[in-house]
Amino acid sequence: MYSVDDLLQLATACFQAAGVPDEDARWTAQVLVRADLQGTATHGLSRLSAYVSGICNGKIKPRTEMKIDETGPVTAVIDADQGLGPVVAKAAMETALDKAKVAGVGITAVRNGNHAGAMSTYTELAASRGCIGFAMTNAQPAIPPWGGRKAYFGTNPIALAAPQKDGQPVSIDLATSVAARGNIIMAAKKNEPIPEGWAIDANGAPTTDPSAALKGAVLPMAGPKGYSLALMVEILSGLLSGGNFGYNVGSIYDEGTAPPGTAMFFMALNPEFFIGQGTFETRVSQLVAEVTSVPLASGYERIRIPGERRQELENERRLHGVPITSETEEELRQICKKYAIAMPKSFKPTSSVAY
Structure with a gap:
């Protein structure tokens, strides 16, 4: 588990090193870390490497001039x-x-x-x-x-x-x-299959291979x-x-x-x-x-309102830490190495937890 403050500090430093102004760097870091806090890893720090690469190759302007x-x-x-x-x-x-x-x-x-x-x-x-x-x-x-x-x-x-x-x-x-494309990107990074019914390959055939799905289409x-x-x-x-x-x-x-x-x-x-x-x-x-x-259907313990589960996870993870995948951790380390950013002293997970 990783502390929220460490993740915010690290993500902010990465964006600053890539040329993003301080206030914008802090806000973007907050957006990504909060996604991880709420269990939406597909939109969390797993995206940081792509954001930084996008800045470096000209897809994203670091100084936003709207x-x-x-x-x-x-x-x-x-x-x-x-x-x-x-x-x-x-x-x-x-x-x-x-x-x-x-x-x-x-x-x-x-x-x-x-x-x-x-x-x-x-x-x-x-x-x-x-x-x-x-x-x-x-x-x-x-x-x-x-x-x-x-x-x-x-x-x-x-x-x-x-x-x-x-x-x-x-x-x-x-x-x-059926599923966010980020879930398929995450599965491809981890070399794991995706469920049947999520996607088709470039020829229109059903596939459980995330790499083939990324070349094809999500249903x-x-x-x-x-x-x-x-x-x-x-x-x-x-x-x-x-x-x-x-x-x-x-x-x-x-x-x-x-x-x-x-x-x-x-x-x-x-x-x-x-x-x-x-x-x-x-x-x-x-x-x-x-x-x-409303009376519960068989097999259900409660009815949730949209957003409720995300908020419960955020509350829990602010107290006990945030899990990130080993793939995302390695991407963070590579960015820090590229920009000579010191990893936070406490950036030592007690366990390797994947979503």
Whole structure:
């Protein structure tokens, strides 16, 4: 297990060494470490090496210089200029929140962005300020349209968070694929098979080989329904922002130096302009209470609300430490060696724990 402070210190130092300004380095480190805290290792420090490589090969600009076009009282379009994804996404949600505070709703569309980590990071930011947060992003081709055998859409995640009167926000965060592509990347790093039904190879045949899956496509969740949701994300992010979509969206993992040009969509809704802040949060709490009190099906011990398990894991790991895979640990050590960064003195896991 690794201490949260050590991981934050290490990740921040890596980003600073790669040329990222201090404040942006700290924020991006927080985004990645929090993903590991919440059990989403696919979006945690396992991505740090790709982020740093992306900076080094020109896919990601370390100094983010966004151009925010205030197109209306509740809208803005942001050209991220290939900046660091988490920095851009935070600014986009904060812009939406500023507008929602005044007008009840704020919407921002982002073009020329990069991988921004877990979308729940930004919807939960909105919830922490009393608003409903809604976020989505396109990504490099990973999902075929229903009936096709070649990847066209990204895994195109969708997230929503809503504050409640007592307790953590309801926080929904899901990919439109059967599994997040990050899970397949992680399996490939560990040379482990993936479950049947997750992916197809380049010829359209089912595969459990993660390397073949990365050359092929991840299947959409719920068949045509997942395909439809991926299409919706592409319309709201890629098309509405004037950014890349479909085949034109790249990846920080691709060879070459062409930036991914990821597009994103953020919305903040201020309940005060609808039924009032307090009333809304009370109703969310009532909804949660009613949902979790539904009689249990056989074999289940409880009904969870989306985001609940992630928060429980975060609370536990802040106290007892964070597990990371041996592959991720080795990547961190290689980055530190490259930039002559001293490993924290206490960076000695008591056990090797993999997700």
